[in-house]
Each structure stands twice: as structure tokens, then as C-alpha cells.
Amino acid sequence: MTNNALKTGGMREWLLADTPESSFQAWAGRAYLGLGAFMKNRLAVLGLLIIVALIVIAVFAPVIAPYDPVETRIGNRLAPLSSTHYLGTDEMGRDIFSRIVWGSRLTLYVIGLVAIIAAPVGLLVGTVAGYFGGIVDMVLMRITDIILAFPKLILALAFVSALGPGIENAIIAIAITSWPPYARISRAETLTIRHSDFIKAVRLQGAGGLRIITGHIMPLCLSSLIVRVTLDMAGIILTSAGLGFLGLGAQPPCPEWGAMTAGGRAYIIDYWWLITMPGTAIFIVSLAFNLLGDGLREVLDPRGGN
Template identity: 60%
Template sequence: MSTDLSSAPRRGLSHWLSTDEITSGRQAAAQRAYWGFVGFMGNPLAVIGALIILLLIISAAFAPLVATHDPIAQNLRAALQPPSAANWFGTDELGRDIYSRIVYGARITLTIVVLVSVIVGPIGLFVGMLAGFVGGWTDRILMRITDIFLSFPSLVLALAFAAALGPGLENAVIAIALTAWPPIARLARAETLTIRSSDFIAAARLVGASRLRLLFRHVLPLCLPSVIVRLCLNMAGIILTAAGLGFLGLGAQPPSPEWGAMTSAGRRFMLDSWWVVTMPGSAILIVSLAFNLFGDGLRDLLDPRHSK
């Protein structure tokens, strides 16, 4: 019995699959997700990174309950006090509780990380997918623009943008976002070049799928895991760049308890009052390391090509 191919463009690929085949595919996907989660939980470093990030989120969300003091309240009589039961991480040169400032500073750090990721993720993904799928002059133009941004060190470029825009948290987010999207675009383009030559893309074209449908229904879901992993790994760099801008006075402005600004203010007292620099510096180090560890585990979970 012959198949009526004339109606193929009006039907999706699922029309040619039986209910059992669709159910089997869903079960296989669920099994892959389960074993991926088991593999992630079997990676102790990734679990530690995830727990640190969870603790950071909880601290930022419930900062008024977690903090022991007002983060901007000054007490000059208690200036530069070492860690004690009253002030767990000591006090700074103005008598402010460093522990409470680090807790509230987690809000600023997470705000920068989330805003930058929300901006650079879609931009980099769209630019890379468009360049890889369309090709030709579109690919050349978009990739040359990407190469221009990649030719400068990201921190130096972020400093230039921040200096041009002026100090402030919003301008710091814009400056970091302008330098963070090119690696995402490169990755999305490489993934798209591999996907567009696949057999299922050719089959989708045969059944009449448009370019937009191919791009957003078939290419996008396969590019997302790699992009998500790259974004997670980039968060450590975003934190360090934000701290660098704050250290130079181009990020969040005083009296905001931004970790980089706290480190900058405390460097004058680091020989006699080591805790003023060590505590916010350790927060930057631990959180950046946590995102790297979590990103490595997430890569094993979402991308089987990198699983061990």
C-alpha cells in the first residue's frame, strides 16, 4: 500500500510515529535524565559546588535573618576588631560587621550573575545559531564581529566599557554583558554547524518544516545544554570581573557591600588587620570555585560526550 506523500508538508514528524514509539522515546529520555542525575550525585565535587551555590542563594534571599548586624551601620569605637563571638568575621575600618556585609553582598553578586546570564545567553545563542544555520555572508559578518570582541581580553574590555559608561551596578552589568556573549555565540555556532547536517534535519525539511521551525524547534533544544553549561562555567568569570570592577571603583558604589569594593577598601589594613581583606576575598574565591565545580558536574549531566 503506497503512502500519500503529498500531505507530508502538513504533518509533523510525530504523525509517522506510533504511540508505542513515542512512549518508548519518552521513557528513554526519562531514564537518561535519571542516570544523569545519579551520575551527578556521584560526583562529590559537583555536589559540594551545588551546596555552596544553594547556601549562597539562601543567604541572599534571607539576608535580614542570616545577618547579625546592619551591613551599613557604622561603629567607629569597634573599628578593625578581629573575629569574635560578637563579630564573626571581624569589623572593617568603619566598625561595620564584615560577616553581615558579605551576606548582603551575596545579593549584589547574584544580581550581577543573573542579569548578565539573562542578557548574554539569548544574545549569544541567537547570534551563533543564526550564523551557523544560515551560513554565507551572514555567518562571515556575525563571526567577524564576534572575533573583534574576542580579540580583547574580557576584563580589559569590561573596564573600558565601564569607564565609558560610568560607575554603578547597572553599568557594570552592561559592561560585563558586552564582553561575555562572544564565547556563547562561538559555541552555539559550532553546535549548529554539526546539527544542521544531521539526518533528522533533512527529514524535517522533507516534511515541509520552515527555516524558523527548524531553527527553534529542532536546533535550539540541542544547543541549549551546551550553552547552559557554558553559562554556568562563565559565572565564575562574571563574579571575578564584577569584583575587579568593584575593586577599581567602577562597580557598585559605597556603602553597598560589594565584595570587590570591600577588598579594595581593606587592602590598606591587610598587614595589621588581615580579616578585612581575607573574608571578602575568600567569599569571591569560594563562590567562583563552586560555580566551576557545579558547571563541570552539569556538563557531565547534560552532555553525554563529556561523561566519564
């Protein structure tokens, strides 16, 4: 930002300048407009606040949780909601509030690793298929179609059954079933821009396919990919909880929300809080990611929001 811009108009005018003096100024202007549009969506802001709260809770879980999440206290089993146990205790006498707080770490661990694994794989497959076309496109997209033909939870169950129960194997299984939609989106974006004038100009300068894909096409696909990943977080959470509910995800006594609901199903009539509290946590976090994803879609992908 130049001193002249500061003197004549201030920060806002500099951000909204019709003729940016640098690429950073242009990027800052777009970010400012996008932030303004996002802040107008109150539901999206609410979703963001819930997710930020989830991250804070996960980071400070040892401070927030009043009890050890895995320590059993048989003499205090199935205690109702009280000032001592805010959300009651489970069939082993463990504090449900503490287990939900510590379970937030597992939730973020799962969705973070799945996003880190699945999104780059889908982006690479989609951009390569869209750019090269022909036999490469046909082979990669048929593999994508085969995976998409199966319901995500059923396919994840098959992979976990083959790999064995456990949180790491559950993450691998969910990631394997999550990348095809990202590949489809990336391929569609690539098909619309691969014959653009700036791509032809880069190719005439001697750039190879790998450089064009990684340096020019992938960055243009990121906005749509971010929106889709955010919207898919709810599905990832539900799939992880489903695997935990069936005993194929995190293993006892790990405080995983899906496993907690499975443990409380035998007591649902008389001790409703055992299944209601972790189920509510799953619902709130899933809803938050959906609200955030809708808000990001309006800002980053206006075509998808109309």
C-alpha cells in the same frame, strides 16, 4: 506512568525502560540517569551544595545578618574576630559578616542578569550564523572574533568607563563581553546538525529557517550552553569583583565583595580580615561554580568531559 508498569517493575524499571511509551517517559529516564551520574561526582555535589547555600543566604539575608550592612559605628572600627562580630569589622565599624551575607544578593544579581542577557544573545547569534552560513556567518563571526580579541576585564573596563560607574552599567559591560564564547559553541553545534536527516525532513514539511532554529536547533544546543554558562560564572564573579575593586562597579556603601576588598587593602598588614574575608567568599563561590560546571559537563556533554 501506567498501572501495568507499576505492577510489573516499579518506578526504576519504568524510568529505565528500553522502549518508552511517551516522550515524558523518555525524558524522565534520561534525567534519572543524568542525576545518578552527577551524584557520583562528589566534588560537583559539593559545588551544588555551596551554591544552594549561597542562594539560601541571599534569600534570608535579613534574618542571618546580625547587623545593618551599611550602618557605620566609628567607635567599633577595625574590631577583630569575636563572638560579637564573627568576621570582625571594617574601617567604618561595619560588621564584615553582615556585609558578606548581604553581598551574596549582589553576587547572585550580577551573575543571574549576565547569564539572562549574554546566553540568549550568544545562542541566537551562533545558531543563526551556523544555520545560514555564507555572508551572515562571516559577518556575525567576525564581530564575535573582534570582541574575543580583547581581554574580558579590559573590555569591560572600557565599557564601564564609557557608561559610568554603577552595578547596572557593570552588568551591561560584563554581558557585552560574555556572549561571544556562547555564540562560538552554538555555531559549532549548529554546523554539526544543520544537514541532519531530521532537519531536512522538517524543511520538507515547509518549516522556515526561524522555526527550524528556534524549535529544533536551539534546544539541541542548550546542554553545551548550560555547561559553558556554569563554568563562566566564576569568571563573571571575578570580573564583577575586579570592577568593584577598581571603583567602577557597585558604589559605596553597597556591600559588594570586590569593593570590600578594595576598602581593606590599606589595612592588609595589621587588619588582615578586612580583605581576607570577602576574598575568601569570592574564592569559595567561584570554586563552587567551577566544580558544578565540571560535573554538568560530564553529564550533559560527555564529549567535553573526555
